[in-house]
Amino acid sequence: MIRRTVTLHFLFVILLGVMTLNEMRSEPLERPNVLFLAVDDMRDWVGCLDSYGGVVKTPNIDQLAARGVLFSNAHCPSPKCAPSRAAVMTGLMPSTTGLYANGHWWYPNLPDTVTMPRHFQQGGYLVVGAGKIFHHTAGNHPPNQWDDFLPIRFRDDPWFRVSQLNYPWSQSGPFPDAYPFGGVVGLPHENDWGVLPIEDADYDDALTVDYAVRFLETVKPGKPFFLACGLFRPHLPWYVPQRFFDLYPLEEVVLPDVRDDDLADIPQGGRDFAIDRRKDFLTIKKAKSWRRAVQAYLASISYADFQLGKVLDALKKSGEEKRTIIVLWSDHGWHLGEKRHWHKSTLWEEATRVPLIIAAPGYQRGVTSAPVGLIDLYPTLNELCDLPTIDSHDGVSLVPFLKNPGLRSDRVVVTEFRKGNAAVRSERYRYIRYAGGGEELYDHSSDPNEWENLISVADHRTIADRLARHLPETWAPSAPTKAAFDFDPDTFTWKEKRSGRVVNGRAKD
Ligand SMILES: [Ca+2]
Numbered sequence: 001m002i003r004r005t006v007t008l009h010f011l012f013v014i015l016l017g018v019m020t021l022n023e024m025r026s027e028p029l030e031r032p033n034v035l036f037l038a039v040d041d042m043r044d045w046v047g048c049l050d051s052y053g054g055v056v057k058t059p060n061i062d063q064l065a066a067r068g069v070l071f072s073n074a075h076c077p078s079p080k081c082a083p084s085r086a087a088v089m090t091g092l093m094p095s096t097t098g099l100y101a102n103g104h105w106w107y108p109n110l111p112d113t114v115t116m117p118r119h120f121q122q123g124g125y126l127v128v129g130a131g132k133i134f135h136h137t138a139g140n141h142p143p144n145q146w147d148d149f150l151p152i153r154f155r156d157d158p159w160f161r162v163s164q165l166n167y168p169w170s171q172s173g174p175f176p177d178a179y180p181f182g183g184v185v186g187l188p189h190e191n192d193w194g195v196l197p198i199e200d201a202d203y204d205d206a207l208t209v210d211y212a213v214r215f216l217e218t219v220k221p222g223k224p225f226f227l228a229c230g231l232f233r234p235h236l237p238w239y240v241p242q243r244f245f246d247l248y249p250l251e252e253v254v255l256p257d258v259r260d261d262d263l264a265d266i267p268q269g270g271r272d273f274a275i276d277r278r279k280d281f282l283t284i285k286k287a288k289s290w291r292r293a294v295q296a297y298l299a300s301i302s303y304a305d306f307q308l309g310k311v312l313d314a315l316k317k318s319g320e321e322k323r324t325i326i327v328l329w330s331d332h333g334w335h336l337g338e339k340r341h342w343h344k345s346t347l348w349e350e351a352t353r354v355p356l357i358i359a360a361p362g363y364q365r366g367v368t369s370a371p372v373g374l375i376d377l378y379p380t381l382n383e384l385c386d387l388p389t390i391d392s393h394d395g396v397s398l399v400p401f402l403k404n405p406g407l408r409s410d411r412v413v414v415t416e417f418r419k420g421n422a423a424v425r426s427e428r429y430r431y432i433r434y435a436g437g438g439e440e441l442y443d444h445s446s447d448p449n450e451w452e453n454l455i456s457v458a459d460h461r462t463i464a465d466r467l468a469r470h471l472p473e474t475w476a477p478s479a480p481t482k483a484a485f486d487f488d489p490d491t492f493t494w495k496e497k498r499s500g501r502v503v504n505g506r507a508k509d
Contacts, residue, residue, distance in 0.1 A: 028362035033324040036228040040235035043333035044353045053254035060309035068359025070367045076332040079344045079351040082135035084331040091378035091393035095472035098479035108494040108503040109479040120226040123387040129228030131208035137166035142505030150211045168489040184287040193238035193296030216314040234300030244299040265453040267438020273346045281342035330354040347423035352415040366405030373413040424467040431467035
């Protein structure tokens with residue numbers, strides 16, 4: 001019996017070897033298309049990363065991971081939408097640009113920077129997109145960056161969008177009678193969840209995906225394309241159709257493993273980040289709705305996965321799949337009570353670790369636990385698509401891992417949050433230093449929840465010092481915030497109040 005098993009196993013290995021050889025025969029393409037898929041606030045709770053305590057249903061993401069390289073130790077440049085996305089799309093870290101917060105417009109601060117979509121345009125690509133790629137508020141998707149772009153307009157929940165500065169198109173009416181749909185009174189901002197009384201097709205993410213699907217249905221062979229499709233879920237509010245809530249019966253929802261004294265060994269800088277918007281968490285717990293909130297987050301993850309599946313199906317039907325690199329990334333993670341924190345905006349694993357998959361024709365499949373960053377995406381795509389390297393970029397190409405996912409590497413990845421605070425993640429450790437000088441060190445080989453700060457424990461200083469060498473040497477001054485500019489959304493121009501300088505987001509070069 002044992003012998004038979006061994007023989008079968010041997011046959012399987014030979015078959016696998018033949019399959020691998022066949023795959024190796026397809027050469028990397030010269031000018032492949034790029035399908036650039038972004039999701040919002042999606043932490044590491046996807047099936048293929050196996051980080052949620054229960055079963056999260058992400059069949060499309062898992063299938064994509066099986067087709068490409070899953071980066072299981074990938075981290076964001078910054079744990080907040082606008083700075084993370086500006087860094088991904090410019091290839092420059094916040095400490096380089098000064099774009100540290102959601103209150104900046106990137107374009108009037110960096111009008112001459114060649115962004116990823118512009119670089120693809122200049123390289124002869126047709127560059128289109130929809131949804132949230134840069135930050136979602138007005139002014140962050142200048143028309144001169146794209147051949148065509150459909151921004152997200154929040155038609156499904158206009159009552160959150162009263163700011164005319166951020167949502168000048170919005171005709172925000174009163175809150176609907178059924179609000180709050182999640183039933184928890186007193187949660188500010190977008191902290192609601194539930195099912196909206198609209199058709200599935202009228203949710204904003206469905207409209208974004210329709211754009212991408214229509215593009216793929218009508219795409220013509222010839223000029224390569226760069227198609228960006230940015231979903232808003234699982235960003236708040238967690239509004240998705242009922243059938244996604246039904247995937248997670250309340251009694252099966254697993255709450256995060258939380259230690260009540262987890263903040264006891266954390267310096268003030270970390271406590272300040274943890275306490276930010278804790279009131280939302282306390283309000284949810286007081287309403288006995290923690291489990292329901294986690295259910296809504298899970299439902300929103302599965303909703304995003306379903307929408308991604310529609311785009312991946314359309315790519316398959318288009319006949320372009322064999323000529324298309326697929327990238328999937330989330331801008332940062334999310335806390336659901338760990339370290340007594342709700343939301344993003346920390347330098348811990350929950351907020352920095354993200355799903356990242358690259359499936360490129362002619363390259364390998366597999367999983368790598370090498371620490372990598374979303375900051376590496378732009379240089380990676382440049383190499384894959386034979387576009388010129390940009391020397392000033394802060395990241396490095398991940399193509400060596402696409403050629404060999406088993407590659408050993410001693411690299412680290414840095415996440416920055418606001419000026420002067422940063423985390424360094426190696427394969428084994430997380431080191432954090434706050435602007436005020438406080439430090440943390442965690443050993444993921446024994447402490448995956450980052451419960452025990454080892455910074456004061458004997459023999460760990462050398463490890464911390466080695467990691468600290470990767471912290472930014474200099475921090476750019478904070479870029480001028482929105483208050484420094486007058487923005488006209490009709491002409492897509494900014495006028496800098498102090499200098500009178502005008503920047504036009506429609507004009508090409
Ligand atoms: Ca986000």
